[in-house]
Amino acid sequence: MPESDNFHVSGLTVRAAGPDRPALVSGVELTVAPGQLLGIVGETGAGKTLTIRAMLGLLPANLRGQGRVRFRGREPIDVADLPRLRAALGRRITCALQNPMTMLDPRQRVGRQIVEGVVHTRLLTRREARERAHRLLARMGFRDPERVTQLYPHQLSGGMAQRVVLAGCLMPEPEVVVLDEPTSALDAQVRVEVLELLREAATDSNTAIVMIGHDLTLMRQFSDRIVVMYSGEIVERGATPDVIRAPAHPYTEALIACSAMDDSQHRQRLATIPGTVPAPSERPSGCWFHPRCRHAVPRCAGEHPSPTVLGDRAVACHLPRLPGPATVSAADASKGAHHAGGD
Numbered sequence: 001m002p003e004s005d006n007f008h009v010s011g012l013t014v015r016a017a018g019p020d021r022p023a024l025v026s027g028v029e030l031t032v033a034p035g036q037l038l039g040i041v042g043e044t045g046a047g048k049t050l051t052i053r054a055m056l057g058l059l060p061a062n063l064r065g066q067g068r069v070r071f072r073g074r075e076p077i078d079v080a081d082l083p084r085l086r087a088a089l090g091r092r093i094t095c096a097l098q099n100p101m102t103m104l105d106p107r108q109r110v111g112r113q114i115v116e117g118v119v120h121t122r123l124l125t126r127r128e129a130r131e132r133a134h135r136l137l138a139r140m141g142f143r144d145p146e147r148v149t150q151l152y153p154h155q156l157s158g159g160m161a162q163r164v165v166l167a168g169c170l171m172p173e174p175e176v177v178v179l180d181e182p183t184s185a186l187d188a189q190v191r192v193e194v195l196e197l198l199r200e201a202a203t204d205s206n207t208a209i210v211m212i213g214h215d216l217t218l219m220r221q222f223s224d225r226i227v228v229m230y231s232g233e234i235v236e237r238g239a240t241p242d243v244i245r246a247p248a249h250p251y252t253e254a255l256i257a258c259s260a261m262d263d264s265q266h267r268q269r270l271a272t273i274p275g276t277v278p279a280p281s282e283r284p285s286g287c288w289f290h291p292r293c294r295h296a297v298p299r300c301a302g303e304h305p306s307p308t309v310l311g312d313r314a315v316a317c318h319l320p321r322l323p324g325p326a327t328v329s330a331a332d333a334s335k336g337a338h339h340a341g342g343d
């Protein structure tokens with residue numbers, strides 16, 4: 001698949017309106033290929049939600065986004081150009097944000113809600129849309145999709161609502177589906193099932209998925225590539241198996257140590273990373289992670305690290321633990337090389 005088929009986000013920055021406000025998110029670059037799943041991880045306050053809201057044109061009113069998104073075969077769209085961005089929403093890009101119930105209208109049967117969007121945008125006739133809704137609901141594990149379409153949201157369990165919303169996301173056969181903790185309300189077993197179904201459906205229709213999640217175990221299982229954010233910046237990115245097997249940033253390493261992964265057989269109990277992500281106005285000098293980093297050296301307190309790039313792997317750390325000798329500082333990387341800190 002050519003690179004130009006990927007969904008791209010470049011130079012994404014989010015700030016509160018007004019002078020001299022620190023960036024809440026800065027310089028985020030993402031690329032996701034058709035049919036692939038890109039996971040965004042990081043603790044509370046890392047900037048994950050604002051990143052996806054900015055690329056959807058759904059930032060809170062007090063915030064402003066800069067940067068560009070590019071859909072397959074299209075000219076880039078400036079994220080400040082909300083009319084253009086929102087014209088893509090529901091067609092080229094769909095989303096399920098944190099609580100699925102809030103995405104459903106309590107007064108309407110769910111079938112109508114799923115079908116009307118694509119009929120309204122004239123992507124399909126009502127009959128075609130109904131047929132597709134039934135197919136997708138079946139795909140999402142409903143044995144009797146027709147009956148489900150007759151239900152009102154209050155008649156759905158949390159797991160059912162989740163699967164209905166995800167089926168709705170796939171209705172227009174979008175290029176990209178964006179998910180913010182899509183399965184957080186579900187129990188572990190249902191969560192894995194839902195993600196398996198979603199993954200399969202997305203692969204079949206060549207839909208790219210960008211998914212925020214706290215659970216690294218799930219990310220390891222379902223994502224192809226992973227981006228790790230800290231205080232509004234990408235600190236590491238790469239192919240998921242590489243990042244999980246050999247994290248190059250101490251923050252990624254700490255996140256993995258805190259997750260319940262099987263690899264950590266020697267770990268007796270779940271660890272936590274001491275401290276919290278600094279608020280944007282309280283970032284320390286140097287590397288923003290350094291006060292919490294067990295590998296920090298004096299340079300880390302004085303100088304903000306530029307990302308080091310090795311192939312499609314990047315890490316923003318003064319002491320990156322990347323394999324092989326040929327690490328290249330992003331500042332030195334030649335034109336056309338991978339973006340620093342981006343994915």
Ligand SMILES: Nc1ncnc2c1ncn2[C@@H]1O[C@H](COP(=O)(O)OP(=O)(O)OP(=O)(O)O)[C@@H](O)[C@H]1O
Binds near residue numbers: 047060063
């Ligand atoms: N409307 C807003 N106005 C000002 N600051 C905001 C606003 N929304 C979020 N922030 C700040 O931006 C930073 C990033 O927030 P964001 O919600 O993107 O984090 P997150 O990684 O999604 O966290 P979580 O996992 O808790 O959802 C945080 O410091 C947060 O306090």
